[in-house]
Amino acid sequence: MRKMNVAIVGATGAVGTQMIKMLENSSLPLGTVKFLASKRSAGKQLSFKGETQTIEELVPDSFDQIDLALFSAGGGISAKFAPEAVKRGAVVVDNTSHFRMDPTVPLVVPEVNPEALREHHGIIANPNCSTIQMMVALEPIRQALGLKRVIVSTYQAVSGAGNLAIEELAQQTRDFAAEKPLDEWEASILPASGDKKHYPLAFNALPQIDVFAEGGYTNEEWKMINETKKIMGDDTIRVSATCVRIPVMSGHSESVYIETEKTATVAEIQELIANAPGAVLEDDPSQQIYPQALNSVGKKETFVGRIRKDPDEETGVHLWVVSDNLLKGAAWNSVQIAETMYEMNLFE
């Protein structure tokens, strides 16, 4: 194929910035690369492969001559502009939740369900960050042992909420260091920018990510529940989630409890993880080796450790799963989807 022209929508954002880095090191044969953001950023400059590039304002015609558009500028922008990009002949990889549960849109983690890419109609959805890393860890176990049930509690980093949320946490941390009284700390974004109340995240743990929905679960929790079933192609897996934001900059951690069909020893499960694509086993309690958010930053893999059998349930297993939410959870998975499609000749 000729060279591919690529557009990054939301190029100034927390995810968009990482998409640029992933693209700089990608195996895709790049032609022109366009950097799109809001009017506020138009005209600003950034560096790509050592060359200065100018950010352009996103408009429908931005997608003329574009082969691949990576979107990460919020669900509303994807709803409006992804169809415009497809109309002009681009393939869209969308990092927002807008199209994820649309039955005509593949929801893909390349290590798990790359074949779903063949069914695309122009838009491919990148799953939720917390779901992606859990899929990388659980798919090898599902394949070998079967998966009946998942109960996950997340410890999610602030970068998943975007650059403004990162700045808000940094400011609250400075306020704490300056011994400013708690009621003077500013909180206007977290836990969910669209919700009524806002709370500080610094030195706190907020059991709300996104807004509340059916059954007392948040949208983030429903995303983990519904996306797991769609990606694994199995509606019978029982899934429940509690999603918590913690004051970590990047790197989501998850305590995952599963029940499998067949039983296995810890050593057998460790071996499954050690041989799984995209996963790295970090599991040696005797040496205090386990995955940590700080160590995951800048890496594409998903790290798995603390693997242990449930004391009471024979098929029950606990795992600790960590990955860089901006990379495997977002920018890398998106670029990896594009690379996988290229290898499968799906851009022809």
Ligand code: A2P
């Ligand atoms: P901008 O920086 O110009 O506002 P984050 O997830 O870190 O909050 O970033 C959101 C991204 O979405 C930014 O790149 C932001 O660009 C972009 N964005 C927000 N609103 C629009 C819009 N109306 N049109 C295009 N891009 C937008």
